[in-house]
Amino acid sequence: MxxxxxxxxxxxxxxxxxxxxxxxxxxxxxxTETIEKTVTLFDTEALLERVKFLSLDSLEGRQTGTKGGLIAREYVINQFKKYGIAPLLDDYTQPFTFEGRRDKKTYKGANVLGVIKGTDHPEKYIVLSAHYDHLGVRDGKVFNGADDDASGTSAIIAMAEYFKSNPPKHSVVIASFDAEEMGLQGASYFVKANTLSKEQIALNINLDMVGRNDNNELYVVGTNLYTQLQPAIDGLELPENFKLLTGHDGLDGKQSWVFSSDHGPFHREKIPFLYFGVEDHKDYHKPTDDFESIQPEFYAKAVTAVIAVFEKLDEMSS
Known part of the structure; x- marks a missing residue:
């Protein structure tokens, strides 16, 4: 379409x-029954517009610490405010510093953290995450990262929009992590800083690359490691012509994605996770990962599917 x-x-x-x-x-x-259902859950046009903005050439690939990265951060903060997401900490940002693995330079990053209080279990948190940074400019070419991970960043904001009319039972941290592309630095800092105690976190749901797939397939990783989460996938009503597949967790012979994105630091601390993402496409970590390649129908269905999984997890998690 x-x-x-x-x-x-x-x-x-x-x-x-x-x-x-x-x-x-x-x-x-x-x-277009499936798309109609999606519209009732969240603003699909706004979902796309956020990806379009975050992947503009003028943001120069959103590398951590650059002007474009700072513009992206402020944009995400303003979107949190727009949809009534309260700050988790004193304000929306959680600053941190780290040393680059290759150049040994000191970098300054900042996670953007919001919270939606749960109706039944406000003391227990589901961390809903995506990363807003990307690779920046390399050899004069801008790596816009529309799918990686502007798509996930916009998706978690769409889910926050959904929660306004469908309040979650557990509290939800909306976490837009920084410096994922530099070694999962933002998520690692969030976990190590004991931002929330491990006992408070029921699980992490991480979205990274959910905006396109030619086979209409989205993977959910983690159910083979945390089998207690499998019922959230079983019997799920999915959008038409859309597949939600399990695997890539190191136990099925496929490439392991267990530490491939911001869910990794949670898993290291034995915090259960589910990671939603597509298999690598031809534009992965290429300067051609542009907004024009996002597939609107697949993308809307993917976010709808994640919401359906969240709803089941919110019912069953303790």
Whole structure:
């Protein structure tokens, strides 16, 4: 589905929900039932617009500590404010410093942390995470990181939007981590700093690269390691023409993704996790990972599926 047509469908759906319908409109909406469901969960147009902004050339790849990285950070903070996400700490940022593994330089990063208090278990937290940094500029080429991980960053904000009308039972930390591309530094700092005690964290749900897949497949990693989370996947009602696959956890012969993103530091501390992501595509860590390659229909379905898993986890986690 081309982006322009996708927006036309959204307009038709939103017109239907707000102003009634004509027979012609009804026919068009019935052919896009899955997308209609998504619109009721979160603003799909805003989901895409956030990815588009974060992957602009002017942000120069959002590398930690650069001007573009700072612009991305302020943008994420403003989005948290827009959707009523309260700061977890004194303000939205959690500054940290670290030494680069290769150049031994000292870098300054900052996680962006918000919280939505749970209705039934406010003392227990589900950490919902994605990283807002990317690779920056290399050899004069901008690595925009639209899928990696502007897609995940926008997705967790969409989920926060969903929580406004569907309050979670557990408290939820909305964590936009920095310096993932430099060795999972932001997530590692969050865990090591005891931002929340390990006893308070029920689990981590991490999203990294959820915006495109030609086979309509999204992987969820972690259920083979934390079998108590498997019921959240079993019998799940998924969007049409969409597959949620398990694996890549080091136990199935496939490449292990257990420490490939910000869920890794949680796993090291034996905090249960689920990681949602697609298999590497041709633009992974390339300057061609641009907004134009995001697949709007798949992306909306992916976020919808993660919300469905979250809902089951929120019911069963203690």
């Amino acid at each position: 081309k982006l322009k047509h996708y927006y036309l469908v959204l307009v038709a759906i939103l017109t239907l929900s707000c102003k009634g319908q004509t027979s012609e409109t009804t026919q068009e909406v019935e052919t």
